[in-house]
Amino acid sequence: MPRILLCAWLFVIANVVKQSRKQKNIIMKKLLFLLLLVSCQLSIVNSKNLIVLHTNDLHSQIEPASSNNLGGFARLAGQINQIRAENPDNVLLLDAGDIWQGTPYFNFFGGELEFDFLNRLNFDATTLGNHEFDNGIEHLAEKLQMLTVPVVLTNYDVSESLIKDFIKPYLILERNGLKIGILGLLINMDGLALEQNFEGIKYRDAIETTNEISAFLKNEKKCDIVICLSHLGFNNDKILAGQSENIDLIIGGHTHTLLENGWTETNRNGKTVTIAQARSSGMYLGVVEIELQVENMRAKN
Numbered sequence: 495m496p497r498i499l500l501c502a503w504l505f506v507i508a509n510v511v512k513q514s515r516k517q518k519n520i521i522m523k524k525l526l527f528l529l530l531l532v533s534c535q536l537s538i539v540n541s542k543n544l545i546v547l548h549t550n551d552l553h554s555q556i557e558p559a560s561s562n563n564l565g566g567f568a569r570l571a572g573q574i575n576q577i578r579a580e581n582p583d584n585v586l587l588l589d590a591g592d593i594w595q596g597t598p599y600f601n602f603f604g605g606e607l608e609f610d611f612l613n614r615l616n617f618d619a620t621t622l623g624n625h626e627f628d629n630g631i632e633h634l635a636e637k638l639q640m641l642t643v644p645v646v647l648t649n650y651d652v653s654e655s656l657i658k659d660f661i662k663p664y665l666i667l668e669r670n671g672l673k674i675g676i677l678g679l680l681i682n683m684d685g686l687a688l689e690q691n692f693e694g695i696k697y698r699d700a701i702e703t704t705n706e707i708s709a710f711l712k713n714e715k716k717c718d719i720v721i722c723l724s725h726l727g728f729n730n731d732k733i734l735a736g737q738s739e740n741i742d743l744i745i746g747g748h749t750h751t752l753l754e755n756g757w758t759e760t761n762r763n764g765k766t767v768t769i770a771q772a773r774s775s776g777m778y779l780g781v782v783e784i785e786l787q788v789e790n791m792r793a794k795n
């Protein structure tokens with residue numbers, strides 16, 4: 495059985511504050527060394543690494559936030575490009591929704607600048623937040639035509655709506671020889687958005703849907719890792735993690751929660767699920783390092 499180790503932290507998107515990668519590497523190496531010591535002498539451990547960069551609730555914050563001068567799309571881009579340059583084969587860049595709404599840029603340009611940013615940075619996937627419906631589903635469908643980034647939404651039936659051609663129920667990506675399944679989850683919008691703004695899309699229970707599709711991704715599609723892009727909010731993410739069986743990581747959003755070192759829950763099978771969320775408005779760039787160890791048993795001579 496593969497063993498998955500996850501380690502989550504955040505980069506502050508400012509000019510000066512940055513965590514030392516050197517220190518992190520040493521910690522990870524020590525951890526690996528310890529694991530090698532405790533594992534059976536007859537086994538060979540092959541490990542593969544993946545770095546997941548994540549944003550959530552960017553909320554049209556194209557310029558740095560005026561309250562604390564953190565964030566801004568240019569700084570985010572700089573940090574993302576640097577990490578990708580240092581790790582050319584094993585980085586995923588994901589977003590958990592509510593890209594729109596919050597600054598006059600959205601009111602003037604209707605979300606095109608934000609989608610252009612996702613396109614330019616080549617995000618690997620995003621999901622929809624409730625604020626993507628603020629100008630109605632017709633507006634969203636029109637703007638989705640320009641978005642080249644895959645939009646994953648698993649727990650809504652969109653088959654009879656205007657956005658049906660732009661939504662994928664799940665996604666499978668490959669990085670560094672790993673197969674990664676991606677789900678997208680959006681909170682029940684009853685009471686959160688005007689009903690006519692999300693006309694034609696039908697909510698399905700997030701936990702039930704996640705368990706069904708994640709089992710399919712792990713068992714049928716043979717994914718090594720399953721990641722949920724969740725716009726459910728932190729408390730719902732904790733419940734989801736506890737009731738899940740086949741997800742490894744939740745990239746959260748909606749509640750603008752700052753999880754400096756991630757959060758872990760134990761799932762139905764006693765395995766650890768990591769939850770990460772990077773506050774809001776691009777003030778932080780979330781980083782999750784995943785190490786997947788596969789032990790091949792060797793016969794004793």
Ligand SMILES: [Zn+2]
Nearest residue numbers: 592623624748
């Ligand atoms: Zn939201």
